[in-house]
Amino acid sequence: MPERSYFDWNATAPLRDEARAAFADALSVAGNPSSVHAEGRAARRLIEQAREEVAALVGARASDVFFTSSGTEANMLALSPAIEVAGDKRPRDKLLLSAIEHVSVRAGGRFAREAIEDLPVDTHGRLDLAALTTAIAKSPRALVSLMLANNETGVIQPVAKAAAIVHAAGGLLHVDAVQAAGRIDCDIVALGADLLTLSAHKVGGPKGVGALVRRSDDIHLPDPLIRGGGQERGLRAGTENVAGIAAFGAAAAVAGRQRAAEAAHMQALRDMLETGLRAVASGTVVFGVHAERLPNTTLFTVPGMKAETAVIAFDLEGAAVSSGAACSSGKVQPSHVLAAMGVLPPLTHGAVRASLGWSTTASDIESFLNAWRKLASALSKGQASVAA
């Protein structure tokens, strides 16, 4: 068995040690955070500490952070026609989405299908701001949902510019910062986001925890997805996932503290990986390479490569990579992100994503490039099944 190297950090990151310790400690706290006795108050303290830590990662106030079961749930919660701003209860009539959003945003939350409109991206995978300007002029009260960084290409979106356009028209902006958090600056004020989504497992916390953060208490979400006991100030009923939330807080604290150093580390290794890819196969195409990207993501292909075959070939050589988004793995479907960028089949069928993280090493990159050498050589000899 070859030693394993993990290159699927955009699907999920390993649990940070600090998050594991916080999770284990929280499991020993018996109380229900809604109980008034000492045990309950101890559980409450863990949640409120985590709220501070998650808020700090995005420059928000703790009172503007609402914990959910995932980034998906936070997106679903945010995409509501009923969002009120400073008491304005008129419904938002339109949802504008970039064509490259994650499926949990593309599903449209609580908006009717007919109320959802796609915004195009350019060939580099960046939102077309002129198209946003035109669309918001027609629907000035729209809710706009944009990701800060794309999960497949890593391309960073011009969110602050989009926010200025949206707000000038009278619209609202939700930002899915799930992939960006811990990798680039995600200050909610600097971004101009009214609402912002986070997911614990992308920053080194556990899977199954997320957060919706609002810019200020001017913003009110009157229609929770889960009603009941009034937890999370009425926005998300159900006894809180205390251990998961505590671990999310611990991971967010480390991610915030170490972001600059980790980003530099990932970028140096990612550059080494991309240089190596091209040195082995000069026809390598890296998608979004001319745009600003996350420091950890490479989506690439070479003509003639099939993503499913390549993922298996890399896996057999000990490298865990993915074909586009993890959510679509297993389904032979061209990526909607590449399609929106104007990439045509067969190139779309060959895209492989290598995503790195804080514990990736130069030796991981070497292993990856060794696997790539074998794969590229099999491809150049025209072997149909390089995995065999």
Ligand code: PLP
């Ligand atoms: N948004 C983006 C951009 C993602 O990449 C993901 C997960 O891959 C999500 C949202 C969903 O987050 P979660 O896995 O916590 O539901």
